[in-house]
Amino acid sequence: MATMGNNNLNAKLVLLGDMGAGKSSLVLRFVKGQFLEFQESTIGAAFFSQTLAVNDATVKFEIWDTAGQERYHSLAPMYYRGAAAAIIVYDITSTESFTRAKKWVQELQKQGNPNMVMAFAGNKADLEEKRKVTTEEARLYAEENGLFFMETSAKTASNVNDIFYEIARRLPRAQPQNPAGMVLVDRPADRSQSAACCS
Amino acid sequence: MQEPELHDLSDDSDYAASQLQQQQELKSMSRTDSGKKGGDNEPDGAEIVFVKDNVTIHPTQFASERISGRLRLIKHGALLFMTWIPYKEKTDCTAQSSSSNTKLSERDRNLYTIRAVPVTDIRSIRRHTPTFGWQYLIIVLSSGLAFPPLYFYNGGVREFLATLKQHVFLVRSADDANVFLVNDFQDPLQRSLSSLELPRAVSISNSSSTPTLASSAAQNDNSERTDDGSSSISQYGGRHGQKVHDPARDLSIQVLEKFSLVTKFARETTTHLLREIQNDGFLANDTKKQSQPLTNDNHETGLDDAQTVPNEISVTPDPLENTLCRKENHFKEAATRVGTFELVDSKEFDKLTLVWGQPRQPPLGSEEWATFLDAEGRILDSKSLRKRIFYGGLEHQIRNEVWKFLLGYHEYDSTYAEREYLASVKKADYETLKSQWQSISPAQARRFTKFRERKGLIEKDVVRTDRSASFYDGDDNPNVTLLRNILLTYSFYNFDLGYCQGMSDLLSPILFVMKDESESFWCFVSLMERLGPNFNRDQNGMHSQLFALSKLVELLDSPLHNYFRQNDCLNYFFCFRWVLIQFKREFDYEKMMRLWEVLWTHYLSEHFHLYVCVAILKKHRAKIMGEQMDFDTLLKFINELSGHIDLDVTLRDAEALCVCAGENGAACIPPGTPASLPIETELLYPLQDENDV
Numbered sequence: 001m002a003t004m005g006n007n008n009l010n011a012k013l014v015l016l017g018d019m020g021a022g023k024s025s026l027v028l029r030f031v032k033g034q035f036l037e038f039q040e041s042t043i044g045a046a047f048f049s050q051t052l053a054v055n056d057a058t059v060k061f062e063i064w065d066t067a068g069q070e071r072y073h074s075l076a077p078m079y080y081r082g083a084a085a086a087i088i089v090y091d092i093t094s095t096e097s098f099t100r101a102k103k104w105v106q107e108l109q110k111q112g113n114p115n116m117v118m119a120f121a122g123n124k125a126d127l128e129e130k131r132k133v134t135t136e137e138a139r140l141y142a143e144e145n146g147l148f149f150m151e152t153s154a155k156t157a158s159n160v161n162d163i164f165y166e167i168a169r170r171l172p173r174a175q176p177q178n179p180a181g182m183v184l185v186d187r188p189a190d191r192s193q194s195a196a197c198c199s
Numbered sequence: 200m201q202e203p204e205l206h207d208l209s210d211d212s213d214y215a216a217s218q219l220q221q222q223q224e225l226k227s228m229s230r231t232d233s234g235k236k237g238g239d240n241e242p243d244g245a246e247i248v249f250v251k252d253n254v255t256i257h258p259t260q261f262a263s264e265r266i267s268g269r270l271r272l273i274k275h276g277a278l279l280f281m282t283w284i285p286y287k288e289k290t291d292c293t294a295q296s297s298s299s300n301t302k303l304s305e306r307d308r309n310l311y312t313i314r315a316v317p318v319t320d321i322r323s324i325r326r327h328t329p330t331f332g333w334q335y336l337i338i339v340l341s342s343g344l345a346f347p348p349l350y351f352y353n354g355g356v357r358e359f360l361a362t363l364k365q366h367v368f369l370v371r372s373a374d375d376a377n378v379f380l381v382n383d384f385q386d387p388l389q390r391s392l393s394s395l396e397l398p399r400a401v402s403i404s405n406s407s408s409t410p411t412l413a414s415s416a417a418q419n420d421n422s423e424r425t426d427d428g429s430s431s432i433s434q435y436g437g438r439h440g441q442k443v444h445d446p447a448r449d450l451s452i453q454v455l456e457k458f459s460l461v462t463k464f465a466r467e468t469t470t471h472l473l474r475e476i477q478n479d480g481f482l483a484n485d486t487k488k489q490s491q492p493l494t495n496d497n498h499e500t501g502l503d504d505a506q507t508v509p510n511e512i513s514v515t516p517d518p519l520e521n522t523l524c525r526k527e528n529h530f531k532e533a534a535t536r537v538g539t540f541e542l543v544d545s546k547e548f549d550k551l552t553l554v555w556g557q558p559r560q561p562p563l564g565s566e567e568w569a570t571f572l573d574a575e576g577r578i579l580d581s582k583s584l585r586k587r588i589f590y591g592g593l594e595h596q597i598r599n600e601v602w603k604f605l606l607g608y609h610e611y612d613s614t615y616a617e618r619e620y621l622a623s624v625k626k627a628d629y630e631t632l633k634s635q636w637q638s639i640s641p642a643q644a645r646r647f648t649k650f651r652e653r654k655g656l657i658e659k660d661v662v663r664t665d666r667s668a669s670f671y672d673g674d675d676n677p678n679v680t681l682l683r684n685i686l687l688t689y690s691f692y693n694f695d696l697g698y699c700q701g702m703s704d705l706l707s708p709i710l711f712v713m714k715d716e717s718e719s720f721w722c723f724v725s726l727m728e729r730l731g732p733n734f735n736r737d738q739n740g741m742h743s744q745l746f747a748l749s750k751l752v753e754l755l756d757s758p759l760h761n762y763f764r765q766n767d768c769l770n771y772f773f774c775f776r777w778v779l780i781q782f783k784r785e786f787d788y789e790k791m792m793r794l795w796e797v798l799w800t801h802y803l804s805e806h807f808h809l810y811v812c813v814a815i816l817k818k819h820r821a822k823i824m825g826e827q828m829d830f831d832t833l834l835k836f837i838n839e840l841s842g843h844i845d846l847d848v849t850l851r852d853a854e855a856l857c858v859c860a861g862e863n864g865a866a867c868i869p870p871g872t873p874a875s876l877p878i879e880t881e882l883l884y885p886l887q888d889e890n891d892v
Contacts, residue, residue: 043775
């Protein structure tokens, strides 16, 4: 759940999606700026954190990266429970992963936090020649279900920071933004860099 | 008036209950003043005040070598004696006391028989209540020696303590709710003093001024309710605040257990030496007492000011304690003639384990390996082999031969010829299995969703399994194709289980070692016989291991366990990856293979991997608790330990923990927990989820 202190927000974010869709690659691109062609599968779950500056506030994402295989589905509620945001990831070259992503959306709509910010990410956008899921189809589905949608590529970094930035922007604020003149607490220059990359 | 109830075990509800029960059962219960020695004058004969059958010792790990007997408390005059006499036949529950033996050797009988030990010689009794298994008591004598743990197969621990309490002064240790101090002092000052200092030898006079009972103690043979030791510990911890349950104390008791297996010869020698030393005169007053104010934190037990201890009271310290280290208010030392050893607090425990586990040996090489084989290729002494590998591992060039035995693909007593024959048969079997999916045409595949999906899962995973290792790197690496073929064949061989993420991690090192497709497949099959439940849809294999892990941590490091409990980390999911794929991702390739062959020896335990988990957690306990890690942080921390774990140190620590935990550790692990072979069921891998492939 997103919690707020001054202008600093902590937000739990969970990544869900079919195995091999690129959940870990998206997180590692966002958190470490890295990409591995053959990112190893996630066993159990992995946890990362990364802070973004949005307007005059910071959002610290606490990111849960989960194992994608259906077999581990029973563990998922442990990770999405209490999440303020979710990124549901599919692979644009795989219709199965799109089907599965839609199932995740349904599950979160039923089980998750009703105020959860949900992003729908069509990953591997660099593999245009292998595309199986059209942008329009996905966009339509996202609009119908109140998700915001982006096609991303962890490999080229396209839209990766943007999707996290957009989530940060959409997170409900517990209180109205403070007027100008608010000094950000203990957030020196390194944080503004991460903001710059997401502009 | 010497009134034991003043120092009652009133914090022990079980105790109170049994006390009440006994009072109801006993028609009259006459107590005498302490001044009237032996007020209850028995005739010449002895009176049996407690008897319990099927009280058993476990001299070794093997159930066949357990010795059952009858435990009795016998009142003779004013003195109370404890005896434990093994039955003639260890399985004969109704046998009377032994005089001859049929099955047991005379030596064993003499070794373990407890013949009329005056209860005044008992310093303390520790009650153990494992979650699984029988309650047992460890009785520590004032000499510092302990009898082997007495397992109460028919219950009766409560009654035993209750009976004892009616005859001697028995008080619960202020440091540990499961330890009962036994002594028999006339002097209340001396008594309160002794209650402060649990494991130390206090000179115990043979005076006996106990309140006595006119009638014999109630014989309650009803099976005793298994009380929950852990809850009594936590209850206790809550009351005493900073006095948390001390793992080192657990350990000390367990060490005593180990050393309680000393021969009768050693025991007698010790007793003899002790007597000599004590006869030499009292040692100087122990200044330590001054730093130990009477801890009057247990108001219910009625320790009052009148019992504050003057320093002058002379207490003979255990003469064997002189080399031991002391911690303020904590006595975690135990000494026997067999060896003096230190039991230190948990901060120093890490150091202790470091020196404790046996040094690692160089890996077993081909020349030495040859000595394990007879002329026809049989392994004569598989236990020695497994022990050798447990302590040293294998040189890489013989792994492809030896792993087949460790994994169970080859029988130890098979010959070269038999193995060669087996290989050819198994190769044909493999090809048959493989042809099952190879013969699926594209047209059939279009109508076979499960096959397509399964193939898709496997193909997604093999291309990202160990691709940084040279054996698997590069485009179109044929070994990646072999991984795929073997996993796909396995998913047909074990269609119910199918493919699950993590399996490619388990197969990859096997293929790297075996090189051969068919042999890799069959070795993988053997490994999956044990680890298959890790991948069950209902996660029960993982749950049982993580549960066992939590019980082991509770046993071996209860402060850490309490920390995890307070922070909602008891599900131990932060260890999920460790357990699921046997630390595959935590070490470099060579170290990981070393660890695997050590685990596969099943030398000390089939569940040695769980002790490895405990060892790693204990190594980082200060950081985990010091930084107040919550579940998220802990998971991140554990994941990031990958590549930073010292294997040799971890193995030694795990060995020490496994040895220390002994049967208590084994009792933490439910039967059928991987990597034990599963308990046979009709459906090995029940299908639950139709969506699952």
